[in-house]
Each structure stands twice: as C-alpha cells, then as structure tokens.
Amino acid sequence: MVNRNLLKEFQKRLGRENVFSEEADRLVYSYDAAVLKPEIPGLVVRPVTSEALSHAVRLCNENGLPLTVRGAGTNLSGGTIPKKGGVVAVTNALNKILEINEEDMYAVVQPGVVTAKFATAVESRGLFYPPDPGSQAVSTLGGNVAENAGGLRGLKYGVTRDYVMGLQFFDVDGELVKTGSRTVKCATGYNLTGLLVGSEGTLGVISEIILKLIPLPVHKRAMMAIFNDISRASETVAAIIAHRIVPATLEFLDNFTIRAVESYSQVGLPVDAAALLLIEVDGHPAQVEEDADKVASLCREMGAAEIRVAKDAAERDKVWEARRSALSALAKMKPTVVLEDATVPRSKIPDMVLAIEEISRRFDLPIGTFGHAGDGNLHPTILTDRRNKEEWKRVEAAIEAIFDKALELGGTLSGEHGIGLAKSCFLEKETSMAAITYSRRIKAALDPKNILNPGKIIGESP
Amino acid sequence: MTSMKALVQLMKELEDQLTVCMRCGMCQAVCPLFAETGREADVARGKLALLEGLMQNMLENPKGVYERLNRCLLCGSCEANCPSGVNVLGIFMKARAILTGYIGLSLAKRAILRGMLAHPQIFDRVTEWASKYQGLFTKPVDELLGTSCARIVSPLIADRHFNPLAPVPFHRVRPSLDTNPGSSGIKVAFFVGCLIDKIFPRTGEAVIEVLQHHGVGIFMPERQACCGIPAISSGDTKTFNQLVHHNLKRFDAHEFDYLVTACATCTATIKKVWPLMVQDYPEEVKAKITKIAENTLDISQFLVLNIGLEKVSFATDDNKIAVSYHDPCHLKKSLGVAVEPRALIQANPCYRFKEMSESDSCCGMGGAFNLHNYEISASIGRRKRDNIVASECSVVATGCPACMIQISDMLSQSGDRIKIRHPIEIYEELIIRP
Numbered sequence: 076m077v078n079r080n081l082l083k084e085f086q087k088r089l090g091r092e093n094v095f096s097e098e099a100d101r102l103v104y105s106y107d108a109a110v111l112k113p114e115i116p117g118l119v120v121r122p123v124t125s126e127a128l129s130h131a132v133r134l135c136n137e138n139g140l141p142l143t144v145r146g147a148g149t150n151l152s153g154g155t156i157p158k159k160g161g162v163v164a165v166t167n168a169l170n171k172i173l174e175i176n177e178e179d180m181y182a183v184v185q186p187g188v189v190t191a192k193f194a195t196a197v198e199s200r201g202l203f204y205p206p207d208p209g210s211q212a213v214s215t216l217g218g219n220v221a222e223n224a225g226g227l228r229g230l231k232y233g234v235t236r237d238y239v240m241g242l243q244f245f246d247v248d249g250e251l252v253k254t255g256s257r258t259v260k261c262a263t264g265y266n267l268t269g270l271l272v273g274s275e276g277t278l279g280v281i282s283e284i285i286l287k288l289i290p291l292p293v294h295k296r297a298m299m300a301i302f303n304d305i306s307r308a309s310e311t312v313a314a315i316i317a318h319r320i321v322p323a324t325l326e327f328l329d330n331f332t333i334r335a336v337e338s339y340s341q342v343g344l345p346v347d348a349a350a351l352l353l354i355e356v357d358g359h360p361a362q363v364e365e366d367a368d369k370v371a372s373l374c375r376e377m378g379a380a381e382i383r384v385a386k387d388a389a390e391r392d393k394v395w396e397a398r399r400s401a402l403s404a405l406a407k408m409k410p411t412v413v414l415e416d417a418t419v420p421r422s423k424i425p426d427m428v429l430a431i432e433e434i435s436r437r438f439d440l441p442i443g444t445f446g447h448a449g450d451g452n453l454h455p456t457i458l459t460d461r462r463n464k465e466e467w468k469r470v471e472a473a474i475e476a477i478f479d480k481a482l483e484l485g486g487t488l489s490g491e492h493g494i495g496l497a498k499s500c501f502l503e504k505e506t507s508m509a510a511i512t513y514s515r516r517i518k519a520a521l522d523p524k525n526i527l528n529p530g531k532i533i534g535e536s537p
Numbered sequence: 538m539t540s541m542k543a544l545v546q547l548m549k550e551l552e553d554q555l556t557v558c559m560r561c562g563m564c565q566a567v568c569p570l571f572a573e574t575g576r577e578a579d580v581a582r583g584k585l586a587l588l589e590g591l592m593q594n595m596l597e598n599p600k601g602v603y604e605r606l607n608r609c610l611l612c613g614s615c616e617a618n619c620p621s622g623v624n625v626l627g628i629f630m631k632a633r634a635i636l637t638g639y640i641g642l643s644l645a646k647r648a649i650l651r652g653m654l655a656h657p658q659i660f661d662r663v664t665e666w667a668s669k670y671q672g673l674f675t676k677p678v679d680e681l682l683g684t685s686c687a688r689i690v691s692p693l694i695a696d697r698h699f700n701p702l703a704p705v706p707f708h709r710v711r712p713s714l715d716t717n718p719g720s721s722g723i724k725v726a727f728f729v730g731c732l733i734d735k736i737f738p739r740t741g742e743a744v745i746e747v748l749q750h751h752g753v754g755i756f757m758p759e760r761q762a763c764c765g766i767p768a769i770s771s772g773d774t775k776t777f778n779q780l781v782h783h784n785l786k787r788f789d790a791h792e793f794d795y796l797v798t799a800c801a802t803c804t805a806t807i808k809k810v811w812p813l814m815v816q817d818y819p820e821e822v823k824a825k826i827t828k829i830a831e832n833t834l835d836i837s838q839f840l841v842l843n844i845g846l847e848k849v850s851f852a853t854d855d856n857k858i859a860v861s862y863h864d865p866c867h868l869k870k871s872l873g874v875a876v877e878p879r880a881l882i883q884a885n886p887c888y889r890f891k892e893m894s895e896s897d898s899c900c901g902m903g904g905a906f907n908l909h910n911y912e913i914s915a916s917i918g919r920r921k922r923d924n925i926v927a928s929e930c931s932v933v934a935t936g937c938p939a940c941m942i943q944i945s946d947m948l949s950q951s952g953d954r955i956k957i958r959h960p961i962e963i964y965e966e967l968i969i970r971p
Binding site: 095097098099100102103104105106107108110113115121147148149165167168191210212213402403406407410411412460461462 | 553556557559560561562563565566575576577578582583586587590595596597598601602604605620621622
C-alpha cells in the first residue's frame with residue numbers, strides 16, 4: 076500500500092474512481108499469462124486521459140515507486156507482473172482510435188485499443204493491419220508495441236515493429252516525447268520509435284501510436300499438407316522458402332498437437348499424420364493461383380502423403396480453425412501450459428523440430444509443437460502441473476535445453492513473447508555482457524531511479 | 538461463523554478446478570461486465586485469481602473477495618469461450634456457498650430467501666397480496682410492453698420500468714394438471730417457475746395450449762417451488778436444498794418422460810446446478826436428481842426434438858410482423874440451445890425473422906445483479922436495446938422471463954414501441970389460428 080497522502084494525490088490527479096487501493100482490487104493485477112509467481116502491487120490506477128497517465132508516471136518517479144504499465148495482461152514472459160508494492164497503470168480506458176487515414180494509409184491510436192477491434196475497423200475501410208498475435212481478441216496495441224508482438228503472418232508481413240511509424244510517450248518525468256511521423260519517410264532525429272518498440276515498458280510509457288496500414292489482399296488460397304514423416308514436413312518449410320515463395324502463413328502442427336486438436340474439436344484432422352503444414356498464400360489472384368499450385372507441387376515432391384486445398388471460404392475457415400484451437404486443445408490436457416517461443420533461422424526448422432522431440436524424451440515431458448514454421452518461430456508447448464515440484468524442475472531444465480539448442484542453431488530466445496522476467500537470466504547467453512551493460516547504461520540514463528518496469532529484460536542492476 | 542483457517546480448508550476443495558485457469562485472459566473478450574468497467578476484478582480471470590489468493594492465504598479480508606465474486610451476471614460467456622475449459626460457473630456457485638457460510642447472509646437476503654422463497658405457500662400469498670396493492674405505489678407506463686414505474690420516489694424501484702405482478706397468477710388459473718399422453722405418446726412434467734407463475738402467466742398458458750395441441754400428456758403438480766437459483770447464487774445452500782427437496786417430492790409422484798420449462802434459467806438450474814450442488818445428498822436422492830436433470834428440456838427443444846413442429850404454410854399478406862430473437866445466456870451459453878427457439882418463431886408464417894447483431898450477448902439482468910448494480914445492468918441492457926432497435930423488428934422474442942423483464946425495462950424507458958414475447962407464444966398463435 077502507498078501512504079495516505081500519496082493515495083490522495085493520485086486520486087486528485089486521476090479521479091477517485093480510477094485509483095484502486097483495496098487488497099482484492101490489487102491482487103487481480105499481480106499476474107499475467109506467464110507461469111510465474113504473482114506479486115501484489117501497492118496501488119492500481121486506470122487513467123482515463125493521456126494527461127492522467129502522465130501524472131501517474133510523474134508521481135511514481137517523484138516518489139520512487141516502481142511502475143508497471145498493463146494492457147490486457149496477456150504477456151507470456153512476465154512483463155506485466157509488477158514489483159511488490161509498486162504501481163500498476165492499466166491502459167484499457169485509453170482505447171480510442173484517433174484517426175484512420177485512408178489516403179495516406181496510417182492510423183493513430185491510443186495504447187489501450189484492442190488489437191482485433193482495430194484490425195476489424197481498418198478492414199472495414201479496405202485496409203490491412205497484419206500483426207495478429209494469438210491473444211489479439213483481448214491484447215492491446217500498446218502492449219503489442221511494448222512487446223514487439225508477432226503472430227501468424229510474420230513470414231510475409233513482418234511483426235509489430237514493421238508497422239510502427241511513430242510514437243508519443245511519456246518519459247520518466249511525465250514529459251511528452253514525440254518521435255517518428257505520419258510520413259512514409261522520416262529521417263528526423265534519433266530513431267526513438269525503434270528504441271521503444273519491444274522495450275517492455277522499461278524506457279517510457281506509450282501514449283499514442285502511429286501505425287502503418289497496407290492494402291487488404293484481394294485473394295487468398297489455403298491448403299493443408301499431410302506428412303507421415305516429421306522431417307519431411309519441416310524440410311518442406313525450408314524448401315518453400317528456398318523456392319522464393321513467401322506464403323502469408325506457413326504453420327506447423329506435430330502429431331501430438333494434431334491428436335489433441337482432433338480429440339477436442341473433431342474437425343477431421345488425420346490423427347495418424349506425423350505432421351501437418353497449414354499454408355495460405357494471398358495477394359493478386361493470378362499470382363495467388365500460381366503460388367498455390369507451386370506450393371502444392373513442392374509439397375508433393377517433398378513427400379506429402381496428401382494435400383487438401385480449401386475450395387471455398389468455409390473450407391478455408393476449417394483449416395484455420397484447426398490451427399487456432401491448437402493451444403486450447405493442448406491447454407485442456409494438463410493444468411499448466413508452458414508456451415515457449417524460441418526461434419531459429421527458418422532453414423534450421425528441421426533441426427529444431429528433431430531437437431524438441433529429443434528434449435521431450437530426455438526430460439520425460441509431453442511437448443506439443445506447433446507454430447509459425449515459416450518464420451522459424453515454433454511454439455514447443457510443455458504440458459505439466461505447476462504443483463508437481465519434481466516435474467517442474469524437469470520443465471525448467473527442458474526450457475533451458477530448448478533455449479540452448481535455439482542459440483546453437485543461430486536463433487533467438489524469443490520470437491514474439493519478449494524477455495520479461497522469465498528469460499532475463501538467459502539474456503547473456505544470446506547477447507554478451509557488454510550488450511547487457513550497454514542496455515543498462517541506457518536504462519540508467521533515461522530512468523535514474525529505476526522505476527520503469529524494473530527487473531524486466533536486463534534484470535536488476537548488480 | 539467458521540474460522541479463516543476453516544475457510545481456506547473449504548476453498549481447497551476447489552483447488553483442482555482453480556488450477557485449470559492459465560490466466561490467458563481470453564475471458565476479457567466476452568465478459569459483458571468487463572466491457573463496461575474494464576476492471577480485472579469484474580472478469581472471470583480476476584475472480585478465479587481472488588479465489589486462489591484466498592486459498593493460498595494471500596488475502597486478509599475474505600469480504601473483499603465475496604463482494605467481487607457477487608458482482609457477476611453468471612451469464613457463462615467466459616466459460617463458453619474458455620480455452621482451458623475452466624468450470625467457471627460451478628466454481629463460482631460453490632465459492633459463493635462457501636463464502637456465504639463464512640460471512641453470513643445479509644438480513645435482507647435472509648428475510649427474502651429463508652422467510653419467503655423457501656416456503657412456496659407464503660411466497661404465493663405475499664405476491665398475491667402485493668399484486669392487489671401494487672397499484673398504490675406504481676402506475677402503468679407503457680401499455681404495449683405492460684410495464685409500470687414508481688408513483689413516488691422509491692429507492693427500490695429507482696428508474697426501472699418493470700413488469701408488474703399479474704392480477705391472477707398462473708397457479709390460480711391452473712392449479713394442477715394430470716392428463717394422459719395423447720397422439721404423441723409422451724407425457725411431460727411442466728415446471729412453471731416463479732416469473733411465469735407470477736408475472737407472465739400468459740406464457741404458461743401458451744405452453745399448456747401447445748402441449749395439448751400436440752397430444753402430449755401433462756403432469757403439473759400444485760404448489761411448485763422456485764428452482765432455487767436465487768438462493769444458490771446468493772450462496773444460501775440451506776434454502777436451495779429445501780427448494781430442491783420440495784420440488785423433488787412434488788415431481789416424484791408420477792412417471793413422466795421429460796420435464797419441460799419455458800424459463801431458460803429454470804432449465805439451466807435443474808439441468809446443471811442441481812446435479813452440481815448435491816454431493817452431500819443421500820445416494821437415492823442423487824440418483825433421482827440425475828434422472829430429472831438428464832430429462833429436463835427447454836420447451837422449444839422438446840417440441841423440435843421430440844415432437845416436430847407444425848408445418849403450416851398459408852398465404853399471408855405482405856404485412857408480416859418483423860420479429861427478432863435474443864439468446865438468453867442460460868439457453869445458449871449454458872445449454873447450447875439456440876436453433877430450436879428460432880425454429881419455433883419461424884414456424885409461424887405471419888412473422889418475418891430478423892436476426893439482430895450480438896443476439897447472444899447478455900441483456901445485463903443477471904438476477905440479483907440487476908438489484909445490486911442497476912446502473913451497470915442498465916448500461917449493458919441499453920446495448921442490447923440498441924441492437925434490438927437496429928434490427929428494425931416490431932416484436933422481440935426471448936426464451937427467458939428474466940430477460941423479458943430486463944428488455945422490457947430498456948425498451949419501455951426509451952419508448953421504443955417494440956413488443957416482447959416468448960417464442961412459445963408466437964408458436965401458439967399459429968396453433969390457435971381460427
């Protein structure tokens with residue numbers, strides 16, 4: 076709990092109804108979607124204007140209170156777990172789409188706008204905002220920017236970073252910093268936008284985002300390729316890319332995941348298949364048809380047992396329904412689900428798939444693997460029960476083994492979930508001590524009291 | 538009052554179910570209350586975290602959890618949309634019972650639930666008396682919807698436009714029935730439910746009319762009690778048990794093939810909540826409940842699945858009545874019944890069916906939720922009202938009398954001139970056509 080005078084100051088600046096200090100109201104902001112220990116904040120605020128958000132930042136800094144900004148709290152690396160006794164600022168009241176500019180193809184939004192609602196609003200104008208993280212039905216754009224969220228379309232369309240043209244954010248004193256612009260080109264000033272994207276709330280508090288929009292693809296074609304050998308499937312991924320075809324989505328499901336999905340939703344998946352590839356190409360109709368044919372014949376050449384091309388929108392939806400329900404289906408099998416996102420260069424997907432199978436055997440843990448094979452970002456999903464201490468130790472060891480393998484293959488710890496608390500102790504393995512020190516110097520210069528989401532990414536300073 | 542330690546122990550009973558929540562937060566997308574407030578304590582994930590916090594001794598004050606747990610429409614949208622399949626409603630019901638045992642029922646609830654609801658005869662008498670004198674305090678406000686409002690400033694009624702108690706309750710018109718199966722060869726028990734009995738006897742009449750038309754034998758015992766939902770959602774296990782036992786005795790006397798109701802909430806309660814809350818009952822009672830629950834059906838479901846609807850096509854003029862349908866949460870989300878009530882409406886060629894958008898979003902009633910949180914309830918209700926109006930219907934149908942009350946309030950306050958009906962009444966019109 077914060078002291079009474081400070082509480083009054085928060086209430087005065089933000090409005091009494093937007094400041095929560097009761098025990099039960101604070102406990103519900105102690106966690107996010109990562110499997111980590113919850114920490115109860117001392118105060119929760121829900122600013123309803125940018126000005127109120129700025130006051131919240133300033134008050135936290137003046138009083139040395141750790142501040143964690145939270146959108147929908149769907150973070151998978153603990154980025155939104157607050158410091159014990161710190162302040163949580165919830166952005167979901169700052170949820171206005173301020174502008175959708177069709178002529179210049181950009182939009183300006185507040186940080187609390189829900190990703191899927193934004194995507195729908197944009198599509199109704201014939202435009203397209205491609206980043207589609209798994210939590211898009213609830214996740215906020217502010218959170219997406221802070222985490223550099225990805226999704227199913229990374230392969231062709233990139234990730235959140237590729238769509239952020241500019242930002243307004245509050246520095247630690249609550250002063251407004253403007254960076255980037257509404258123009259396609261912008262060579263003005265430091266690229267602070269680049270610095271803030273993926274900074275997980277450690278360098279500033281985002282208040283406005285300018286997002287790039289692109290034309291909505293007019294034609295799509297989806298198909299499912301069935302393999303009796305897991306390596307053939309993963310080699311096909313590499314082969315498609317090597318043939319200079321860039322599908323919009325190129326997803327992989329292993330046998331464990333296929334069986335889980337089928338027993339959960341009976342969509343007619345081949346339960347004996349070793350692996351499935353779900354592929355969609357989009358763009359100009361002529362090109363789409365040509366690419367689809369090429370992909371299908373490539374799959375056949377690579378040894379696919381069967382290829383099912385969706386004939387219409389309904390069949391297409393069915394293909395994606397299978398993919399969308401993968402995590403749900405796995406989640407229903409065990410109480411605890413650990414969803415990893417270690418990522419490798421896409422040509423290394425076959426090696427990574429084999430390594431995960433080996434890790435599953437070595438640590439005697441059920442691991443379902445699915446994910447964005449086309450961009451090298453698999454989601455090995457470990458099924459466990461966090462109450463089983465002995466098994467949990469094996470889970471932690473398996474996670475480390477997955478990280479080691481990804482790094483050995485020239486990959487990265489996180490494709491799209493961020494480092495947060497969960498992976499900060501592994502950061503040196505991928506980067507270097509100098510990289511961490513360099514990052515800590517930036518952090519110390521911009522946030523001398525270390526109040527902006529302390530402990531995330533670069534850990535606590537020694 | 539039990540000790541905090543004992544409370545923690547009782548909460549452990551829920552541990553296995555609580556652990557299933559992986560905190561993914563997908564419930565935020567569908568919770569009608571969260572859509573209004575944006576507060577984590579209002580959405581299922583937050584409430585489940587509070588219960589887990591209580592179980593793990595992370596909280597000093599269980600009352601804070603109790604208050605937040607009660608701030609819920611129990612619409613089940615979260616459960617229907619939960620990727621991990623958390624048994625949200627089951628957990629909430631049990632937790633409410635456990636926490637009420639610890640904190641105690643409020644005096645008002647004690648008076649209403651234990652003093653009145655638990656005793657069907659007293660309840661009937663009080664409401665009949667109230668029906669005679671309600672005109673002193675209330676006045677009619679919308680003749681199309683049949684709503685009333687307060688004559689004088691009343692904190693209880695506030696700005697509500699409510700459906701008054703019927704002049705003559707259903708049980709006075711039809712105290713009991715016991716007829717043999719006709720052409721259908723099927724006999725059903727008809728569970729009337731409080732709201733149909735006391736506010737919408739017309740709906741009850743329509744059910745009887747339709748069942749008789751289809752040659753269905755009807756067993757309708759007198760002095761039926763409430764299904765128990767107001768009691769158990771207030772955590773009052775004692776009254777709930779009393780009501781379940783009372784009803785079991787009434788409905789035990791005869792053989793019947795199915796038990797039907799025209800109230801979404803009664804159906805969901807008998808079918809899902811009765812079996813859920815009976816772990817301490819003797820085995821033979823449990824068996825009876827399981828059997829009744831298995832054979833309980835919404836009236837539309839019964840007619841479509843077991844009887845087959847009347848297929849009538851006659852020339853109608855161009856002035857078909859535009860009708861839309863609101864999915865009660867207790868029918869669609871709890872029981873997956875959505876096609877059948879629409880089929881009932883569409884069977885009548887005098888109507889033109891128009892689907893409204895967000896037809897399955899909650900109307901905001903939530904039983905006692907409306908009494909305690911009228912402002913939020915009305916705000917959710919206005920969104921429903923806007924969708925109804927946008928569908929350009931002149932009649933809106935729904936299979937739940939509680940939804941009918943809420944929607945009437947919203948339509949009446951906005952002066953929309955849209956009628957509210959139960960689907961069975963629209964189907965009945967087809968049958969009693971001259």
